[in-house]
Amino acid sequence: MGNEKVFDNVKIGDDILSMENITKIYGNGFVANKNVNFTVRKGEIHGLVGENGAGKTTLMKVLFGQEIPEEGRILLAGKEVNISSPLAALEYGIGMVHQHFMLVESLSVAENMVLGSEPVKGITFDYEEAVRRSTEVSKKFDLEVNPKAKIRDLSVGYKQRVEILKMLLHGAQILLLDEPTAVLTPQETKELFVQLKQLREKGFSIVFISHKLNEVKDICDRITVLRNGESVTTADVASVSEQDISRMMVGRDVLLNIEKEKANPGKTVLSVSNLSYKNKFGLYSFKDLSFDIRSGEILGVAGVEGNGQSELANVLAGLYEIEDGDIKVDGTSIKGMTVRQIREKGMAIIHEDRMTYGASATQSIAENIISDRFYKSEYKKKGFINWKDIVSKSKELIKDFSIKADGHDAEVRTLSGGNIQKVVAAREFTSSPKVLIACQPTRGIDVGAAELIRKKMIALRDKEDTATLLFSADLAELLNTSDEIIVMYGGKITAYFPDVSVINEEILGEYMLGLKTQSREEIGGVVHE
Amino acid sequence: MNKTHKVITTKQIETRFSIIRTLLAVAIALVFAFFLMATVSDNILKDFTTLLIGPLASSSRMTTVISKMIPLLFTGVAVALVYSAGQINIAAEGAFFAGAVAATVVALIEGIPAPIHIILTLLAGAITGAIVMGIPAIMHVKYNVVTIVSALMMNYVALYGGLYVILNPLRDPSAGFEASFSFQRSAILPTLFGNNRLHIGLLIGFAVVILSSILLYNRPFGYEIRTVGQNQKFANYSGISVNKTIVLTSLLSGAIAGMGGTVETLGNYSRFVYSGFTNHGWDGIMLAVLCRNNPKAIPFAALFLAYIKTSADALNLTSSIPPEIISVIQAIIIIFIAAERFLANWEHKKIVANSQRALAIEKGE
Numbered sequence: 003m004g005n006e007k008v009f010d011n012v013k014i015g016d017d018i019l020s021m022e023n024i025t026k027i028y029g030n031g032f033v034a035n036k037n038v039n040f041t042v043r044k045g046e047i048h049g050l051v052g053e054n055g056a057g058k059t060t061l062m063k064v065l066f067g068q069e070i071p072e073e074g075r076i077l078l079a080g081k082e083v084n085i086s087s088p089l090a091a092l093e094y095g096i097g098m099v100h101q102h103f104m105l106v107e108s109l110s111v112a113e114n115m116v117l118g119s120e121p122v123k124g125i126t127f128d129y130e131e132a133v134r135r136s137t138e139v140s141k142k143f144d145l146e147v148n149p150k151a152k153i154r155d156l157s158v159g160y161k162q163r164v165e166i167l168k169m170l171l172h173g174a175q176i177l178l179l180d181e182p183t184a185v186l187t188p189q190e191t192k193e194l195f196v197q198l199k200q201l202r203e204k205g206f207s208i209v210f211i212s213h214k215l216n217e218v219k220d221i222c223d224r225i226t227v228l229r230n231g232e233s234v235t236t237a238d239v240a241s242v243s244e245q246d247i248s249r250m251m252v253g254r255d256v257l258l259n260i261e262k263e264k265a266n267p268g269k270t271v272l273s274v275s276n277l278s279y280k281n282k283f284g285l286y287s288f289k290d291l292s293f294d295i296r297s298g299e300i301l302g303v304a305g306v307e308g309n310g311q312s313e314l315a316n317v318l319a320g321l322y323e324i325e326d327g328d329i330k331v332d333g334t335s336i337k338g339m340t341v342r343q344i345r346e347k348g349m350a351i352i353h354e355d356r357m358t359y360g361a362s363a364t365q366s367i368a369e370n371i372i373s374d375r376f377y378k379s380e381y382k383k384k385g386f387i388n389w390k391d392i393v394s395k396s397k398e399l400i401k402d403f404s405i406k407a408d409g410h411d412a413e414v415r416t417l418s419g420g421n422i423q424k425v426v427a428a429r430e431f432t433s434s435p436k437v438l439i440a441c442q443p444t445r446g447i448d449v450g451a452a453e454l455i456r457k458k459m460i461a462l463r464d465k466e467d468t469a470t471l472l473f474s475a476d477l478a479e480l481l482n483t484s485d486e487i488i489v490m491y492g493g494k495i496t497a498y499f500p501d502v503s504v505i506n507e508e509i510l511g512e513y514m515l516g517l518k519t520q521s522r523e524e525i526g527g528v529v530h531e
Numbered sequence: 532m533n534k535t536h537k538v539i540t541t542k543q544i545e546t547r548f549s550i551i552r553t554l555l556a557v558a559i560a561l562v563f564a565f566f567l568m569a570t571v572s573d574n575i576l577k578d579f580t581t582l583l584i585g586p587l588a589s590s591s592r593m594t595t596v597i598s599k600m601i602p603l604l605f606t607g608v609a610v611a612l613v614y615s616a617g618q619i620n621i622a623a624e625g626a627f628f629a630g631a632v633a634a635t636v637v638a639l640i641e642g643i644p645a646p647i648h649i650i651l652t653l654l655a656g657a658i659t660g661a662i663v664m665g666i667p668a669i670m671h672v673k674y675n676v677v678t679i680v681s682a683l684m685m686n687y688v689a690l691y692g693g694l695y696v697i698l699n700p701l702r703d704p705s706a707g708f709e710a711s712f713s714f715q716r717s718a719i720l721p722t723l724f725g726n727n728r729l730h731i732g733l734l735i736g737f738a739v740v741i742l743s744s745i746l747l748y749n750r751p752f753g754y755e756i757r758t759v760g761q762n763q764k765f766a767n768y769s770g771i772s773v774n775k776t777i778v779l780t781s782l783l784s785g786a787i788a789g790m791g792g793t794v795e796t797l798g799n800y801s802r803f804v805y806s807g808f809t810n811h812g813w814d815g816i817m818l819a820v821l822c823r824n825n826p827k828a829i830p831f832a833a834l835f836l837a838y839i840k841t842s843a844d845a846l847n848l849t850s851s852i853p854p855e856i857i858s859v860i861q862a863i864i865i866i867f868i869a870a871e872r873f874l875a876n877w878e879h880k881k882i883v884a885n886s887q888r889a890l891a892i893e894k895g896e
Contacts, residue, residue, distance in 0.1 A: 027883040341767060341768065341769070342770030342771070342772070344770075345769075353768055358765070359764050360765070363762070364762075365762075369754070372754075373758060374769045374770050376751055385750065386749045387750065387751060387753075387754060
């Protein structure tokens with residue numbers, strides 16, 4: 003590979019890549035990057051931080067050849083390069099690990115690793131050679147994988163290792179990692195950091211995109227902060243605090259830890275008893291779950307993704323049928339009810355998949371806000387939809403939830419992730435919910451939007467006595483926002499902590515990985531009646 | 532602020548471009564048509580003039596344009612509605628045909644007074660059309676049958692089932708050709724403005740356009756239709772009954788298409804005369820695509836299509852140009868308009884320039 007020489011000529015600590023005055027404007031007129039400057043040195047881990055919609059992902063897509071910028075140039079080892087496609091980026095030694103892995107689940111590790119430059123013997127695929135290459139690169143970088151294992155049998159952390167190795171096998175010298183820790187447990191994150199530091203020692207450059215400021219502080223050498231599509235600053239990590247970084251990201255002081263009063267729970271509102279659910283393969287996603295939530299409290303659910311949380315949320319929302327067991331809202335079973343009936347019982351749902359379920363991308367903000375209530379009498383006038391009223395109510399909500407948009411008639415697809423989630427929240431939080439099911443409500447959104455959503459959730463608890471079930475992969479958020487926490491592992495509740503103040507991420511991590519399980523009596527405490 | 536470089540919203544640019552795109556598509560298609568016609572025409576200037584303004588040459592031709600527009604109003608709206616719900620239900624052709632057959636059956640019954648007889652024929656057409664388009668929808672929500680395939684097949688069921696009824700029990704052996712018995716006078720649609728080629732179907736058609744537009748944008752059910760069409764999972768999660776919406780919309784669409792078949796038959800003929808597909812349903816698909824499923828735009832598109840069809844007829848009468856050429860021109864126009872990416876680069880540049888201006892102003896202030 004010819005460009006390895008180019009990289010060899012650069013000394014460790016010198017600029018290896020610089021992006022100058024990058025401007026990217028999308029087809030809908032949204033300016034994602036404005037004159038962004040960004041440099042990476044050889045042998046550093048460079049944090050790229052900013053709110054959602056600040057342009058981090060766009061900048062990385064430009065670097066990886068997925069988007070072509072309107073202005074600006076990219077220099078690699080001092081020479082201007084034209085990166086027109088991901089293949090070209092790989093040729094130049096730039097590799098990206100996406101947040102959602104680009105792996106073929108049914109193929110083996112080795113087959114995935116060589117995808118794009120498959121070895122052949124005659125006209126057939128040379129599997130042995132693929133395995134050999136995979137083993138070689140795995141040994142070279144001291145990242146252990148079994149080349150013959152099928153991807154679908156691997157854990158999330160393992161898959162990520164495969165992704166990184168795949169890029170290294172293709173000759174990447176600069177690795178772009180888009181929120182690599184979002185899907186990992188604390189233990190897996192630690193392991194990843196060890197691996198990344200090893201790569202840094204070997205002279206690789208790593209761009210680390212993250213929302214988690216403690217991680218950025220922990221692993222990065224330098225950071226670049228983006229705000230509203232512009233590069234605000236580049237600084238040595240040692241010289242800034244987490245509070246400084248968040249201030250630079252948002253442009254004002256942010257409460258990283260939300261202040262809240264102690265919960266004052268009332269009677270049970272949501273009661274789940276012996277609930278089980280089988281997926282389409284006939285396997286139990288979760289089995290025999292029982293728990294209660296009382297009015298005015300937030301029950302957090304911790305767990306590694308894929309341990310039944312997602313199915314549980316969908317059953318509660320009425321999207322999946324109740325097969326076995328029962329769910330009661332205010333003492334009435336919701337078994338067999340339609341989604342509308344369940345919502346009329348006072349259920350509100352923030353779905354984890356906001357682009358598919360939570361919002362309708364090609365409809366306006368106002369149309370998204372009324373989707374659960376348009377048929378009610380207060381939104382109608384003589385049988386017709388009262389658009390005038392809806393527009394004025396939508397404008398109020400846009401202000402109240404500080405949604406950044408062209409107006410109430412802007413299509414949701416034109417908004418940034420954080421603002422889309424605010425639209426979802428503006429609907430779900432204003433239906434006077436008795437029960438709120440919040441699934442990953444702040445995943446992938448910026449600190450400012452996350453702060454707003456958490457505050458609103460606590461306000462619902464305090465002012466409307468809402469009983470909230472909070473699913474979150476962000477343990478800091480869970481510990482900070484919940485009043486009580488349960489842990490789900492293998493489709494079962496394995497721990498119940500009535501007092502959040504006495505636990506930490508490490509303790510949760512042990513239960514999340516299934517290393518520990520509480521006794522029946524302890525877990526039974528979550529059933530209050 | 533510099534007035535010539537006013538900053539506008541992206542939406543305005545997009546609207547402007549959809550107009551430019553349409554006009555340019557027509558222009559390009561006409562240029563194409565010119566050269567195509569030149570290869571076969573003896574007198575290209577005369578023939579091209581006929582193509583452009585032939586339909587305006589006499590009041591009779593202008594009447595023809597309006598008369599051809601009437602059934603298109605129905606099928607255009609029918610397809611626009613069902614497409615708004617995201618259902619590629621292409622059985623409007625069959626619904627139109629079946630509607631005409633059902634109307635014929637009722638129109639042959641003796642002894643019903645005029646206004647009631649007409650209402651009954653419309654009802655029969657609507658119900659039959661609703662069944663034709665409703666069946667693929669029900670099969671889809673109950674058994675997950677792919678709508679486009681079942682709807683396509685449904686057209687043939689309607690066509691040959693209908694022809695069987697017309698050519699067996701209802702065939703008039705004394706007619707010199709394959710046709711039904713004559714309709715009762717009480718079932719024939721009244722004419723408009725004393726012109727025997729314009730009938731009250733025109734008024735019904737406009738009523739259908741207006742009512743479905745109100746339904747789609749101002750009634751809760753219309754909101755459900757559009758939401759289901761944009762994102763079914765979101766609709767379901769919000770509490771909208773997706774299956775119910777799909778079935779009801781398909782029934783309504785079929786009823787409109789069936790009424791179209793009714794007025795076309797009872798407004799223009801004294802017997803059932805079709806021996807195959809009339810193409811009104813297929814034209815309806817084209818209109819819905821051109822109008823991006825907005826019923827309000829259907830009359831304009833229908834008028835345009837009726838105009839080219841009349842041009843084609845005129846050319847056919849006055850020149851040696853084969854009517855196939857006209858079909859080619861028609862197709863080219865549709866292709867250009869339907870091509871969303873057509874002019875996309877230019878549009879993108881405009882949007883970029885506009886955003887940059889907005890940025891500059893923001894900075895300047």
